[in-house]
Amino acid sequence: MKQVEILVIGGGPAGLCASLAASSLGAKVLMCERDDVPGGQLVKQTHKFFGSEKQYAGDRGYQIGQMLVEKVAADPNIEVWTDTTVLGYYEDGVVTCEHEGAHVKIKPQRTVIATGAAEKFLSFPGNDLPGIYGAGAVQTLMNVSGVKPAERVLMVGAGNIGLIVSYQLKQAGVDTVAVIEALPRIGGYLVHASKIQRAGIPVRTGYTILEAYGNGKVEGAKIAKIDEKWQPIPGTEEDIKCDTICLAVGLSPLTELCWQAGCQVEFIKELSGHVPITDDFLETTVPGVYVAGDVSGIEEASSAMVEGRLAGLSAAASLGYGKDVAAEQQKAAMAELDELRAGPMGERIRMGLEKVAAKGGAK
């Protein structure tokens, strides 16, 4: 059995920053990543980040990812296991994983779960045809593998991912025939929305997908306008010819390990699903188990990085590291999170976090 001080599960922006922060206070870290390279979803994000300089505004997502991965690789306190899927968390605090094809047990003193999220699905006839992809999957194919994922795309969902991926498709030479959105307004940031409108991609709010059709693969879709009760309005049906339908209808937190560990997990709509209840330091209701990033509620990479830092600091501080500096650094991270969540776009998250606090979380 492998003994470690701090185990970080997941090597996305949250896990990378948690590892770096814990190590900066002197703790020894093992970071496990299921993929053969760390970086999480950052590796496919080609757009420039905004926010403040502290969260690397102006840099592109994949560049930020590379920078964090290099920092982690150069850090003597951090051991990285790639190709390692964490499988289970047992009552006695033993964590099991598949590491290079073998079943390995780990006994950490503290654990940070930073497993990220999975894309949501939508139910409609024909939704299992080849060619119906998560928007993130298309992003992975074109930006990581450099493969043209489609010829003509119908994008379902005008949140940030739907907008960003439509623009990135254009950069890869793929047409998006339309972005449809059931809500009466665009959900994503205005910057992304105006970029794709300038690129000539129509965003049609108040529309839904009725069905997908095709012989063995997607050949088209039927869409229609919906009324305020989300019912299709007869006579507004349209036929859209496309070879790919991208679903960009949100993400759900990958909380399986939190459930297994016995953390209190509650459904909080504003955070996009079931999330572990945490205190202000991101410790769950199971002492010694922390969470950071999308697993604790869907936000974005900037906040995932700061949450990672906060969870890493908290885990290391609870082991007695960084006595003089930890409290101050934790406070600074919390202030950065407040700043990121200020303003109208952060309202949903703020509401979600209030519910977390009300369910027995925040101290």
Add this chain to the structure above:
Amino acid sequence: MRIEEHPVLDFERGEKITFTYNGQEIEAYPNETIVAALHAAGIRQLGESPELHRPRGLFCAIGNCSSCFMTVDGEPNMRVCVIKCKQGMVVESQKGKGVIRV
């Protein structure tokens, strides 16, 4: 099709390799996933659902959903969206739930 020109990204692909998909030779690069190479060759149907035999393609491309199960070098239920291509590997569409060799 592979993207040759991109306003932001450069793709360093390395040496070309080949593997077989249902006996057909597929060109690939070592840094690509099996799904990416099949896609580049225009192959989007990867298998079929075990009971109703409906065609199946990928969905998430990051190993979360199991929509992309295929048999790789005789081992069934492999998520080919996260497995990298290797020279000479044998990739097959899978029928049913797959049998594990012991």
